[in-house]
Amino acid sequence: MEQIQPEVSRLKYILARYSRQIWLTWILFSASIPVIYFILFNLHIRARNLEKNIIPIERIGLYGESDLNGLAQRVATTFEKDLILKDVSTVYVAQNGSTIVLKGAIANSRMLQRMTDIAKDVKGVTEVDTSQINVISSEAVQPSKQLSPN
Known part of the structure; x- marks a missing residue:
């Protein structure tokens, strides 16, 4: 013990x-x-x-990832969110560097101008090329006529 x-x-x-x-x-x-x-x-x-x-801004995709067509995808998504342009399916959005190239046909010049303005507002877009767009109706943008009382 x-x-x-x-x-x-x-x-x-x-x-x-x-x-x-x-x-x-x-x-x-x-x-x-x-x-x-x-x-x-x-x-x-x-x-x-x-x-x-x-990564250059034009190569950033929808979710922040690196994508060669990132700018075109972001512009196309912005078009889809617009109430007037969401149903336009005859325009293809491409990109050449930081330039957005719109291709195809569109109903009128007002819609084309709207697309151009919206595309220019997307971060990274320096120019919008519309030379490959065919405007079906060449209606001019005119101010609305007001009727004057007689």
């Missing part, structure tokens, strides 16, 4: 030391999780900013 007593106290000491080491390891690990998250989040933000600075 006397031989067991020193052995038991030695085992208690070793267990206490390991228990302390396990708790310290757990505390350090728990404290490091927010630090690791913060570092990874900052890396993500820096990579995203770098990506935005490297």
Whole structure:
């Protein structure tokens, strides 16, 4: 029994030391999780900013991804959101660099002018080429006539 007593106290000491080491390891690990998250989040933000600075605006797609026809897609989506132009299916939207090229046929020159104005408002568009559009009705944009009382 006397031989067991020193052995038991030695085992208690070793267990206490390991228990302390396990708790310290757990505390350090728990404290490091927010630090690791913060570092990874900052890396993500820096990579995203770098990506935005490297990709030209005309190559950014609908959802911020790199896309060769990104500007044309964003312009076409803007046309689809417009109440007057959403049903126009005879005009194809292409791009040449930061220039939007409209191709096809359109009902009248007012709609063509509306498309041009809307396309110019999209971020990244520097010019709108309408030389490949065929205007079916060449009605001139005239101010409405008012009837004068006699």
